[in-house]
Amino acid sequence: MSEKIKKPFKLSRLIRKTIFYLFIVTLAVVIILPVFFLVSLSFLSTREAYLYPLPLLPSLKARYSLTYGERGYLLSVYDDFNKEYQTVLDTNDFEKMSVYMHSQIGTPFSIPEIEEVIKDLESGPEDTVYFSARKDLLYNYDTFFKVTREAVPALLRSLQIAGMTILISLSIGGLAGYAFARYIFAGRDALKFSVLFVRMFPGVAIALPMVIILANMGFYDRPIGLSLVYSVGSISLTIWITASIFIGIPESLEEAAQVFGATKVQSFLRVTLPLALPGLAAAAMYAFLGAWNETVSAIILTQFNPTFSVVVYQTLLGSVGQVNLAAAGGLVMALPSVFFTFFIRKYIQQMWGGVTI
Amino acid sequence: MATLKMQNVTKQFGRNVIAVRDFNLEVKEQEFLVLLGPSGCGKTTAMRMVAGLEEVTTGKIFIGDRDVTDLPPRKRNVSMIFQNYAVWPHMTVYDNIAFALKLKNLPAEEIDRKVKEAAGLAKIEMLLDRLPAQLSGGQQQRVAVSRAIAVNPDIFLMDEPLSNLDAKLRVSMRTELKAIHEKAGSTTVFVTHDQSEAMSMADRIVIMKDGEVIQVGSPDDVYHRSRSIFVADFIGTPPTNFMEVDVRKEGEGIHLVNSHLNLLLEPALAKHLNTYSKDKIILGVRPENMLLVSEDEAALSASCLVSEPQGSHQVVAIQLDDSIIKVIAPASPTILPGTAVHMSFKQETLRFFDPDTTLAIND
Incomplete structure (x- = not known):
């Protein structure tokens, strides 16, 4: 009875399946392509990053040719797209050549190594020598943290701000969500709806009043100030997420705890809180992402103590102004949120033994 | 404890x-x-x-x-x-x-x-x-x-x-x-x-x-x-049957009467109604306390609406005007819908209720 059941061929099914897969592929491309370009760009050398057309993948090494030039030696780099060597430098300053090879092409090449190649050129029969050098793939990342001196403190500051935002919005929003879920009081629904009002105003629009308020509180240009601003938005979201989670946890579970010897606080901490963990994790994720990725308010509300997103933004537009560096910075910035999201995701999916309460 | x-x-x-x-x-x-x-x-x-x-x-x-x-x-x-x-x-x-x-x-x-x-x-x-x-x-x-x-x-x-x-x-x-x-x-x-x-x-x-x-x-x-x-x-499945009846004192005895029913109460029960002044009561009778009897012994006669067999017994539903009363009868013979059913009551089990207060009279 191992005979396979053969479905009769049907054109309509074929068409339907084709359209379905086309749709899925398109969706995947739309989502994955920008990420792919960001990753690829962050590994491109400066020269590659400004080539037209842009290489799809970063090269792993560069092929050079060296010959005699007007001012000294003529350095050329092989261009994969045009299949020819393109002259990039004409100099007899070895240090300049070495720096250029590292910073623009991404291949670390020391002066003694250059002298070696020149010896080859002078002793060889041809008037051109060819050589290649391995690329330093992490050059952009390295450089990003070198040229933007604030990058590391800004990264720590961003983590601190995101952490404080989670703490503030979970403690206030979580408790408010609990109140909305458990207690009946006058104006409850109106109040629950009205907490969403704060999310209706774009950060830019209320930034100036915020600057003044924070300055008055002494929080301007300080992490606590920014996390307060971010908390306003994420508290309302936390309230909505946690309220619906708390509603889903039967009150009788708490009552049982109280009957069996727990105080109200104990019954909350021992029964409700662990059960609400998935919801709290989701709320924490939103709070983290909101605080971590926010740029506009951070630009306005900081001066000497920028967040990491501001630093990345400045790399793109500021004095450094290199897309590949900005891409490296952007990727560094994306990593914590990706990690955090994946870490939290386990909690969100983990609903005690696979059963929703 | x-x-x-x-x-x-x-x-x-x-x-x-x-x-x-x-x-x-x-x-x-x-x-x-x-x-x-x-x-x-x-x-x-x-x-x-x-x-x-x-x-x-x-x-x-x-x-x-x-x-x-x-x-x-x-x-x-x-x-x-x-x-x-x-x-x-x-x-x-x-x-x-x-x-x-x-x-x-x-x-x-x-x-x-x-x-x-x-x-x-x-x-x-x-x-x-x-x-x-x-x-x-x-x-x-x-x-x-x-x-x-x-x-x-x-x-x-x-x-x-x-x-x-x-x-x-x-x-x-x-x-x-x-x-x-x-x-x-x-x-x-x-x-x-x-x-x-x-x-x-x-x-x-x-x-x-x-x-x-x-x-x-x-x-x-x-x-x-x-x-x-x-x-x-x-309490009870099926619950107590209720009938509104007139209380008629005729000579020594007390009769409970409505359009289907004419029941002469035994003295033990009748005494509960001696001090009762209204002329109507609600009669309550449990389904198992109604007995199927021959026509000449019957206090109440009506036709069967449906019968629900339960294995050990059957529940016979009887239409009286616009109410339905239920009687628990022995499992056989099966009583078919439409046949006439003649019933009497185990009098000692009857409950009398005041139609205004809904409280029991015979306690």
């Missing part, structure tokens, strides 16, 4: 909802007391006040000699089984049962011993490592029972604990709960809206309606000596 006393307890929600009104009750030691009533009658509220989950508006509650009226639930030494079991889904069965014991800071060996003892009583020793999500509804129920036993409470509260189980399991759990009660000897208050559950389990039944106690008595009392039309109608 202890007694439970509720004195003039009233519970008011908001400004004008009175859930329980002037509730008085005394539960004896080791008694199995059932609060019975339709949904919204205040029975659950009454129990929750005992547990301390609802505040008492006025009145007092005593457990033994202790006034617990204002104590929080944890200080009352009661345990409770909830309608939805309320076992904590993030704890193993063992931890569920041990929860209260751990909060009391008992030594670990004692906790272990008590948990296993309680689990043994409810027959779930082999499930101690499981999470509630891995258990069936009946097993979760047993966990709730063990958890309640383990703390050795003064009062056992059960809030419709069987209503979430399927019909067959419900009946077998009844027996087990009753057996556990016998073994543990705990004072128990059991809330249900299922009258057959109440009848089968209770030492005494408290029947409630609209926040008030209607009747307190043993299952026999409330069944055979229902104090009002409400009780007579609420």
Whole structure:
């Protein structure tokens, strides 16, 4: 009875399946392509990053040719797209050549190594020598943290701000969500709806009043100030997420705890809180992402103590102004949120033994 | 174990909802007391006040000699089984049962011993490592029972604990709960809206309606000596049949008469109506107290509407004007729809109700 059941061929099914897969592929491309370009760009050398057309993948090494030039030696780099060597430098300053090879092409090449190649050129029969050098793939990342001196403190500051935002919005929003879920009081629904009002105003629009308020509180240009601003938005979201989670946890579970010897606080901490963990994790994720990725308010509300997103933004537009560096910075910035999201995701999916309460 | 006393307890929600009104009750030691009533009658509220989950508006509650009226639930030494079991889904069965014991800071060996003892009583020793999500509804129920036993409470509260189980399991759990009660000897208050559950389990039944106690008595009392039309109608399947009849005094005897019926009351019963001044009563008669007789003995004759065979007996529905009365008859011969049915009554079982107050006259 191992005979396979053969479905009769049907054109309509074929068409339907084709359209379905086309749709899925398109969706995947739309989502994955920008990420792919960001990753690829962050590994491109400066020269590659400004080539037209842009290489799809970063090269792993560069092929050079060296010959005699007007001012000294003529350095050329092989261009994969045009299949020819393109002259990039004409100099007899070895240090300049070495720096250029590292910073623009991404291949670390020391002066003694250059002298070696020149010896080859002078002793060889041809008037051109060819050589290649391995690329330093992490050059952009390295450089990003070198040229933007604030990058590391800004990264720590961003983590601190995101952490404080989670703490503030979970403690206030979580408790408010609990109140909305458990207690009946006058104006409850109106109040629950009205907490969403704060999310209706774009950060830019209320930034100036915020600057003044924070300055008055002494929080301007300080992490606590920014996390307060971010908390306003994420508290309302936390309230909505946690309220619906708390509603889903039967009150009788708490009552049982109280009957069996727990105080109200104990019954909350021992029964409700662990059960609400998935919801709290989701709320924490939103709070983290909101605080971590926010740029506009951070630009306005900081001066000497920028967040990491501001630093990345400045790399793109500021004095450094290199897309590949900005891409490296952007990727560094994306990593914590990706990690955090994946870490939290386990909690969100983990609903005690696979059963929703 | 202890007694439970509720004195003039009233519970008011908001400004004008009175859930329980002037509730008085005394539960004896080791008694199995059932609060019975339709949904919204205040029975659950009454129990929750005992547990301390609802505040008492006025009145007092005593457990033994202790006034617990204002104590929080944890200080009352009661345990409770909830309608939805309320076992904590993030704890193993063992931890569920041990929860209260751990909060009391008992030594670990004692906790272990008590948990296993309680689990043994409810027959779930082999499930101690499981999470509630891995258990069936009946097993979760047993966990709730063990958890309640383990703390050795003064009062056992059960809030419709069987209503979430399927019909067959419900009946077998009844027996087990009753057996556990016998073994543990705990004072128990059991809330249900299922009258057959109440009848089968209770030492005494408290029947409630609209926040008030209607009747307190043993299952026999409330069944055979229902104090009002409400009780007579609420208890029993099928419930009591009611007929409005005229009271006619003719000579020595008293006749109950309506368009179908002419019944001469025996003197023992008639004396209950001697002092009764109105000329109408509601006659209540249990379905099993109507006998099928030959035509010339009949007090009541009508035609059969349908017959519902039950195996051991059949329930014959009879149309009288616009009401239907039900009679329990022997299983054979099967009574076909449309055939004439002649009936008489076991007179000593008849209940007379005042049509205005709906209360029983012959008590």
